[in-house]
Amino acid sequence: MGLKLYTFPPSPRSFKVLWAANQLGIDYEFELVDFSKQAQKAPEFLALNPNGRAPVLEHDGYVLWESNAIVEYLASLKPQSGAMPSDVRAQNAVRKWLYWDSAHWDPACAIFAFERVVKPLFGLGETNEAEIARGMQLFQNVGAVLEGELKKHRYVAGETLTVADLAIGSALSIAERARFPTESFRNILRWQADLTSLPSWKKTVAMQQMPSA
Ligand SMILES: N[C@@H](CCC(=O)N[C@@H](CS)C(=O)NCC(=O)O)C(=O)O
Structure with a gap:
């Protein structure tokens, strides 16, 4: 299944996680959450994030919302990047x-x-x-x-x-x-x-x- 980022790229919090993944060199699948169609309030999206907000990360069945938690998680996949120190x-x-x-x-x-x-x-x-x-x-x-x-x-x-x-x-x-x-x-x-x-x-x-x- 791999790593999926559910985002609406014009929004800064979605930009944040896409930019983090791009900067860290992490492979991901891009899933558009189309705000113009209220996709963030669709039942299948609410099942991922009850807040009805993007971004959301899904990694082999593990689901995470809140952009800063997602960025930290992405950094943990690339410890050698130094994006999050180990000490x-x-x-x-x-x-x-x-x-x-x-x-x-x-x-x-x-x-x-x-x-x-x-x-x-x-x-x-x-x-x-x-x-x-x-x-x-x-x-x-x-x-x-x-x-x-x-x-x-x-x-x-x-x-x-x-x-x-x-x-x-x-x-x-x-x-x-x-x-x-x-x-x-x-x-x-x-x-x-x-x-x-x-x-x-x-x-x-x-x-x-x-x-x-
Ligand atoms: N604290 C959350 C905020 C998420 C958030 O508010 N996302 C906005 C876009 S930047 C959203 O999904 N808005 C759609 C809505 O409220 O319907 C995070 O950092 O992930």
């Missing part, structure tokens, strides 16, 4: 960024994603400027934390690329349309240029076009 303290120094992503970075980015990308894509109405203002405030706070870290080292958790970069950086896959307020964060922009120049990033960006093809 417990180093591991947690990386893992804390996965929690931070879920608790702080992703919710800030999600406001811009919903207002500027999801709404136009699915015809869900006008941008709510009050929400954008709330997003600006949140983003200034989380952006400053990330900027401070990236000032100290090349990647989020040190000098090498880890799952922390894959988890947090994936939001930037919609940076152009979402217009995250990154202009004053020089080190985030430098890191973004670094990530987006990776062959794995380019390969995953090409996959974002698939549903409308």
Whole structure:
């Protein structure tokens, strides 16, 4: 059966797991969860993820949801990549960024994603400027934390690329349309240029076009 990734590639959390698999060189089968057809709410998909959300991983009958758990699992299949260190303290120094992503970075980015990308894509109405203002405030706070870290080292958790970069950086896959307020964060922009120049990033960006093809 092998490893399957159920995703809707234009969404950043789906991009995250596809990018991780591409970066780690993991073979997978791609399964489109077509949001335009509400496939994420179909009974067969809900049987995999009762949240009715993508992404989902299935590996020889083992099912996993939550994008950061999936990225960690993918990294565990390629321990030699160093994407997740083996030492417990180093591991947690990386893992804390996965929690931070879920608790702080992703919710800030999600406001811009919903207002500027999801709404136009699915015809869900006008941008709510009050929400954008709330997003600006949140983003200034989380952006400053990330900027401070990236000032100290090349990647989020040190000098090498880890799952922390894959988890947090994936939001930037919609940076152009979402217009995250990154202009004053020089080190985030430098890191973004670094990530987006990776062959794995380019390969995953090409996959974002698939549903409308
Ligand atoms: N915390 C979850 C969030 C998953 C999530 O919200 N996915 C969105 C797309 S980015 C989704 O499936 N939305 C469809 C819906 O809510 O109907 C993760 O990181 O996997």
